[in-house]
Amino acid sequence: MQVHKPHFEAEVKMATPKTFLTDIAVNISGDSSIRPEDVIPIIKDYLMDGTVIRCYPGSGKTRDAIEMANWLWEKHGIRTLYLMLSHSAINEVVERNNLDWTHWRGHQDGCEKRKYAQLGYSTKDCTCGMDVDRSRPGPAIAPVEYILPDNPDWFTREIFNFQLWIIDEVDLRRYVAQKSVTCDELSRASHGQQVVADVIDALSKSFTGKLSGTELYDEVSKHLEEAGTSLATVMDELLDIKVQDLTLDQSKPIPNFPKQLMSIFGYEAENYLNSRSFNSRIHIDAQAGELRYWWNKTPFPEELIEPAVPGYPDSALHAHPTAIILDASADQTLMRQVTPYVHEYQVEEPEWPAHVHVHQYLEASVSRSTLSLYPAWKAKTKEALNTRRVWYDRVVKEVKALPGYSPDWAVGLITFKPIIDEAAEHLRGQSIKVFGQISYHNQRGSNELEDVKVLVMLGSPYPSPEGFYEEAQAFFGPFESLTSHTTQYTQQVFMKDGSVREVSIHGYEDSNVNRYHRQKTVYEMYQGVHRIRPHNVDAGDERHVLLFSNVPIPGVIVESQLMSDKVKTSESRMALAINVINEAVGVSGECYKKDLAGALETDTLTMKSADRWIERNIEKLENSTGTVFSGGKGAAARFTT
Numbered sequence: 001m002q003v004h005k006p007h008f009e010a011e012v013k014m015a016t017p018k019t020f021l022t023d024i025a026v027n028i029s030g031d032s033s034i035r036p037e038d039v040i041p042i043i044k045d046y047l048m049d050g051t052v053i054r055c056y057p058g059s060g061k062t063r064d065a066i067e068m069a070n071w072l073w074e075k076h077g078i079r080t081l082y083l084m085l086s087h088s089a090i091n092e093v094v095e096r097n098n099l100d101w102t103h104w105r106g107h108q109d110g111c112e113k114r115k116y117a118q119l120g121y122s123t124k125d126c127t128c129g130m131d132v133d134r135s136r137p138g139p140a141i142a143p144v145e146y147i148l149p150d151n152p153d154w155f156t157r158e159i160f161n162f163q164l165w166i167i168d169e170v171d172l173r174r175y176v177a178q179k180s181v182t183c184d185e186l187s188r189a190s191h192g193q194q195v196v197a198d199v200i201d202a203l204s205k206s207f208t209g210k211l212s213g214t215e216l217y218d219e220v221s222k223h224l225e226e227a228g229t230s231l232a233t234v235m236d237e238l239l240d241i242k243v244q245d246l247t248l249d250q251s252k253p254i255p256n257f258p259k260q261l262m263s264i265f266g267y268e269a270e271n272y273l274n275s276r277s278f279n280s281r282i283h284i285d286a287q288a289g290e291l292r293y294w295w296n297k298t299p300f301p302e303e304l305i306e307p308a309v310p311g312y313p314d315s316a317l318h319a320h321p322t323a324i325i326l327d328a329s330a331d332q333t334l335m336r337q338v339t340p341y342v343h344e345y346q347v348e349e350p351e352w353p354a355h356v357h358v359h360q361y362l363e364a365s366v367s368r369s370t371l372s373l374y375p376a377w378k379a380k381t382k383e384a385l386n387t388r389r390v391w392y393d394r395v396v397k398e399v400k401a402l403p404g405y406s407p408d409w410a411v412g413l414i415t416f417k418p419i420i421d422e423a424a425e426h427l428r429g430q431s432i433k434v435f436g437q438i439s440y441h442n443q444r445g446s447n448e449l450e451d452v453k454v455l456v457m458l459g460s461p462y463p464s465p466e467g468f469y470e471e472a473q474a475f476f477g478p479f480e481s482l483t484s485h486t487t488q489y490t491q492q493v494f495m496k497d498g499s500v501r502e503v504s505i506h507g508y509e510d511s512n513v514n515r516y517h518r519q520k521t522v523y524e525m526y527q528g529v530h531r532i533r534p535h536n537v538d539a540g541d542e543r544h545v546l547l548f549s550n551v552p553i554p555g556v557i558v559e560s561q562l563m564s565d566k567v568k569t570s571e572s573r574m575a576l577a578i579n580v581i582n583e584a585v586g587v588s589g590e591c592y593k594k595d596l597a598g599a600l601e602t603d604t605l606t607m608k609s610a611d612r613w614i615e616r617n618i619e620k621l622e623n624s625t626g627t628v629f630s631g632g633k634g635a636a637a638r639f640t641t
């Protein structure tokens with residue numbers, strides 16, 4: 001696959017559907033003499049191609065793409081399926097553009113069919129009366145799950161009756177599925193095929209800790225042998241059968257897990273038996289009492305594509321209709337893991353506007369543990385609340401210190417979900433006019449904060465350490481070889497005065513895992529800061545963005561560094577060390593001593609001295625961070641939660 005990088009990249013503008021499509025056609029054909037009337041046949045010829053159009057939030061991409069879909073239908077009879085991240089985003093778009101499109105919805109909460117479908121059974125009738133005509137002519141709009149079904153047997157056939165898919169915003173998490181089944185449910189699952197029953201039984205006896213990979217299969221082998229069989233025998237027998245569904249137990253239904261779980265199990269067990277390495281996608285967590293299994297849902301195996309797309313005899317050969325992806329920030333390398341796109345171009349983001357003033361805290365990343373949200377048991381204690389109040393007061397102080405501050409100023413707040421109300425209430429108690437509040441990882445109301453005078457973002461939205469690495473393993477699939485070691489990276493923040501500040505960011509040694517980690521964090525920061533619609537703010541209208549996070553955001557120019565007296569004193573070595581440990585354990589549950597020494601090293605403090613300083617202060621560091629130190633002077637020395 002080859003990405004064309006057209007030299008006219010910066011000139012691509014979605015002026016009209018025609019010029020927009022002409023740009024695409026010129027781009028994919030490489031022929032710059034294409035006339036608008038030639039565009040449709042060219043687009044039709046490129047059924048296999050996906051095109052990624054990078055456009056910043058507020059660039060009008062949704063409006064223009066919708067206009068294009070209408071035009072394609074009205075003038076050319078070409079049907080578009082428009083895919084968005086949530087029903088609320090769809091409702092907003094339908095309302096704002098007054099669209100007469102078919103909005104695909106699933107069954108409602110409480111519907112019997114939905115309830116049992118979520119458990120993996122297709123046996124029940126609808127009780128909610130939801131009825132959508134998916135064959136209705138014209139464009140349709142739907143959540144992206146329609147092309148990414150959890151259960152590949154249940155995909156909606158009508159998705160192939162469109163000539164074009166437009167995917168508006170990509171959230172890589174949606175390409176990954178995760179299901180879980182409890183130990184109790186495993187024990188109660190009565191499966192009609194003996195070999196499957198044997199495996200389920202062995203799994204249910206393997207709840208001895210956190211197990212995956214080789215450790216898990218060692219344990220499962222042991223229990224299979226106790227039952228008079230072996231993993232090798234089981235694998236032979238599994239090859240000869242088609243795994244059946246569970247029979248629905250009406251009184252106490254359990255998830256219909258065997259088909260999908262056995263398919264992943266079979267793959268892993270085969271690699272285990274052949275001593276080949278693989279990425280774990282089955283995880284037993286005895287403390288949580290559950291077995292989690294993950295897979296990448298990337299569409300679509302070729303055999304699923306029938307009937308062929310009407311009017312396109314060759315379409316059975318292709319994975320899916322032409323897809324255009326409108327996306328702001330997804331990492332190219334990661335996108336290639338999930339979509340076979342071949343063309344890409346960019347609607348260039350204008351320079352950061354000088355009248356939208358960004359003030360960023362650069363000392364530490366203000367992670368969940370900085371705000372005493374992790375580990376979870378700590379979050380509700382009085383000490384935790386006191387820790388957070390210090391941060392809330394810091395926010396209040398910085399807002400009130402803004403030039404020309406007036407109590408009428410509407411302030412928008414973005415922070416972690418568990419503390420969003422607590423934080424907003426605290427700010428209001430200090431007479432800050434909190435106008436809107438949105439938590440990280442929330443797809444709701446894209447325009448809710450666009451009119452605020454001040455936008456506050458509190459905390460770095462690193463993915464929660466629970467499950468992150470499991471998710472990354474599922475995303476990259478079984479073939480990539482990944483590792484979970486963490487490390488610190490130096491990144492750059494660009495300042496308005498032309499200087500560059502270096503910040504220390506937590507990440508993973510493995511470049512793939514780190515890329516995924518970074519993408520998830522930066523995506524939230526980028527979406528958050530763009531909720532104020534910086535590029536649409538009138539030139540005479542001064543706005544402020546306060547970032548309590550040191551994560552650099554692409555395209556953002558920082559005017560000043562947030563540094564209260566408290567922050568200044570906390571720059572002492574101990575405070576820095578505590579921050580580094582908290583950050584590290586917040587991501588991975590551990591902080592290596594050598595990484596900590598590296599973070600403390602300065603012009604006047606050598607790595608060796610830093611190391612000795614840590615050894616003198618182990619007990620204090622343990623107490624201040626709720627961690628335990630182990631490993632003595634060796635390379636594996638570390639603090640763990």
Ligand SMILES: [Zn+2]
Nearest residue numbers: 107111126128
């Ligand atoms: Zn229903």
